[in-house]
Amino acid sequence: MITAELAEKSARLPIHIQVPTHFLLAKEQVVAVNSLIVCLEEVNKRLFENRIHCELIVLPDEEGTHKTVTKIVVKGVGYITAGALTLSAIGGMISFTETDSFKGFVHGVTGKEIKHYETSKEIGELLHDIIVGLYTTENEQLEESIPPEINLDKAIKAKSDFYEMCLDNPQIAAVGFDDSENFPVQRGQFPYHTSKDRSRKLQSEFKLFDTIIVSPVTIDKDAKWELQDVHSKISIKAYLRDEDFRNEFLSGDHPLKTLNTDDRMKVLIEYEREEKNGEIKYKNTYIKKVYELNDEVFAEIPDIIQPPDDSKDERPMDSLWFAG
Numbered sequence: 001m002i003t004a005e006l007a008e009k010s011a012r013l014p015i016h017i018q019v020p021t022h023f024l025l026a027k028e029q030v031v032a033v034n035s036l037i038v039c040l041e042e043v044n045k046r047l048f049e050n051r052i053h054c055e056l057i058v059l060p061d062e063e064g065t066h067k068t069v070t071k072i073v074v075k076g077v078g079y080i081t082a083g084a085l086t087l088s089a090i091g092g093m094i095s096f097t098e099t100d101s102f103k104g105f106v107h108g109v110t111g112k113e114i115k116h117y118e119t120s121k122e123i124g125e126l127l128h129d130i131i132v133g134l135y136t137t138e139n140e141q142l143e144e145s146i147p148p149e150i151n152l153d154k155a156i157k158a159k160s161d162f163y164e165m166c167l168d169n170p171q172i173a174a175v176g177f178d179d180s181e182n183f184p185v186q187r188g189q190f191p192y193h194t195s196k197d198r199s200r201k202l203q204s205e206f207k208l209f210d211t212i213i214v215s216p217v218t219i220d221k222d223a224k225w226e227l228q229d230v231h232s233k234i235s236i237k238a239y240l241r242d243e244d245f246r247n248e249f250l251s252g253d254h255p256l257k258t259l260n261t262d263d264r265m266k267v268l269i270e271y272e273r274e275e276k277n278g279e280i281k282y283k284n285t286y287i288k289k290v291y292e293l294n295d296e297v298f299a300e301i302p303d304i305i306q307p308p309d310d311s312k313d314e315r316p317m318d319s320l321w322f323a324g
Contacts, residue, residue: 016183035161043131072127086119151278
């Protein structure tokens with residue numbers, strides 16, 4: 001529960017948009033607030049292991065240019081109740097805050113050394129400065145400031161959505177995140193705060209299934225087999241990538257049943273994954289290995305399925321992060 005006392009002491013974060021009128025469309029306002037929510041949640045998740053209990057609240061706007069006043073309310077950290085919630089106080093609970101990566105990130109995004117936040121400063125100030133830094137630093141510079149082990153792709157995509165909205169409204173001249181009339185991000189800079197979808201290749205998932213063949217591929221065509229797991233009844237549509245079995249099957253060495261009974265196949269399924277804008281997506285599904293077809297056994301099923309040795313996490317953004 002957010003009390004009036006907590007709301008009063010929270011970090012103030014206006015969304016200050018320079019427009020000739022006092023209003024935005026409701027859908028534009030939703031984009032702006034949702035963008036900040038995603039950024040706050042991702043910073044908490046990626047930097048503070050979701051240990052900080054915080055919310056973004058919205059206060060009534062003010063007259064003049066369009067200003068929606070939001071506040072970052074920090075309700076607690078882990079099992080610590082609200083009070084003197086400083087970076088030093090949570091350092092033992094969240095080990096990442098002690099790393100050089102974290103310290104370098106804070107300096108790169110906020111422009112301040114970590115010791116600034118290790119004094120009596122409330123943790124809300126650090127959250128505020130990180131988010132303002134993300135919104136006011138051009139994306140190319142962010143690529144150089146964010147170490148590869150800190151994945152803020154989802155936050156940067158949310159920021160990009162906000163500036164895309166600003167670009168779509170020709171009346172929006174500039175954006176700021178305080179009460180002053182000095183807007184740090186002018187309209188000509190908006191494109192430098194947007195980016196395309198951000199993708200990272202992830203290690204594939206491998207699972208063993210005992211299946212019924214629903215629809216085989218009996219011709220020399222790279223099409224999907226359709227299987228059904230015997231136990232869960234889930235449908236599996238996958239490309240066959242066991243080349244030895246594929247060649248022998250197409251040559252007629254392993255015929256399917258001619259009677260009106262099910263064909264059973266034990267297979268290793270590979271789920272190819274990627275992380276797109278901070279969300280895990282499944283790209284393709286493959287039959288990596290066929291162990292059994294009906295009464296034929298082709299290989300022994302291992303007790304533990306391990307991915308191939310060359311299956312490593314690859315980060316396409318590494319070259320940019322380490323640029324310069």
